[in-house]
Amino acid sequence: MMTVKQVSLLTGVSIRSLQFYDEIGLLKPTQTTAAGYRLYDDAALEKLQQILFFKELEFTLKEIKTIMSEPAFDKAAAFAKQRELLELKRDRLSAMLGLLDKLIKGEACMDFKTFDMREYYRILDDFKRTHTEAITTRLGSMERFDEMVRELQGNENEIAEMAEKQFGSLSGYTNAMEKNLAAFLENGPSVSPADAEGLSRKTDELTQRLTALQDRDENAAEVRSAVGELIEFVNACNGDMEMGENYWPFMAELYLSNPAFIQATDQKYGAGASRFIGRAIRAYLGG
Incomplete structure (x- = not known):
């Protein structure tokens, strides 16, 4: 002992x-x-x-x-799976070290493919093989699932960058998406189509209430209250979906610096609305 x-x-x-x-x-x-x-x-x-x-x-x-604590927990199988995942992590870290070596030498290298997506695609492929009936039921056809994967592959860099910012790491994103996909296939969308319109309308109302306070300081009590209500409602709408611990800081960054996001938000809620929302979220989060 x-x-x-x-x-x-x-x-x-x-x-x-x-x-x-x-x-x-x-x-x-x-x-x-x-x-x-x-x-x-x-x-x-x-x-x-x-x-x-x-x-x-x-x-x-x-x-x-x-x-x-699962009764069927298999230690040997878990060790084997952990070894596989650690190998993938090792390979990813080796690629990142290679990227850092280039950056240290002053080479310009903005290739987010270094943040390897292979494990994520492997999980999607596993789901395709083992959840054929559920995928067909939820998405209508296997072709729709394949189309979704192709869309992901076409946006690899953007997804990798988002994963790092929102989930802290690509492996964290992969784990979260695996759980979310399993939940979707088992239970369907967290929000039914019948409820989606009402929830979208409510989100819009809360955002309008927040942007109506643009003349106030983002630390003002009424602004913090409006931000808190919006965040609480959106979190509730997401239900059990894994959104990443950095979801709201990431959203604040989008409101503040993403040109397409700023344009769409300002067009809907008025000039300056996007950056005001971003600053208000940051202030609410303590940043």
């Missing part, structure tokens, strides 16, 4: 993190002494090792707990 301090020294995981894993039920100690000391055996260390592999692949603690 090893104490929590010994486990921390061996693994590099802080004592507080190990205590937190215990508190949330992710990794319980094998035994707790009468004095309250946590003790861990080899089986617990093996489980911790599995957790650390998942963390390296950017799974959240909640996701890791859900995966590992």
Whole structure:
């Protein structure tokens, strides 16, 4: 048996993190002494090792707990899958290091294909092979699914750039899109066509309410209230869809700097509306 301090020294995981894993039920100690000391055996260390592999692949603690508590959880299969994903991550990092070497030398290189999309396409291909009936039911035909993939391939650079900004990494984006696609195939759209028009109208109303305050400072209470209401409503509309932890900072950037986004927003809500919304969102988020 090893104490929590010994486990921390061996693994590099802080004592507080190990205590937190215990508190949330992710990794319980094998035994707790009468004095309250946590003790861990080899089986617990093996489980911790599995957790650390998942963390390296950017799974959240909640996701890791859900995966590992499944009755059908297969440790060997999980290790094999983790190895495959880590190889992809290694290859992506090697490509990024090569890109950085070019940039250090002063070479102009704006190729976002370095942020490799292969894993995302592999997941889409897996879904195509294993969810044929669901895809046909939801999209109408396999041809529509293939068309969607071709559209993605035609916008690789834009998607890679968006993924880095909105999800923090391409692997984070890939994990989120895999979950979103599975949820869509199982449950259909999070919003029914019958409700979509009403929700769009409500979003428009909230945006108009916000842009009507353009003469106020973006930190004003009424502006912050309007932004908060808009963000809360849009988040609710997205339901369980994974939008990325940087979704709203990314949206603020679009309102502030994307020419097409600015033009469309200003045309609908008035001159200066887009940049006002961007500044208001940033102020609300504390940035």
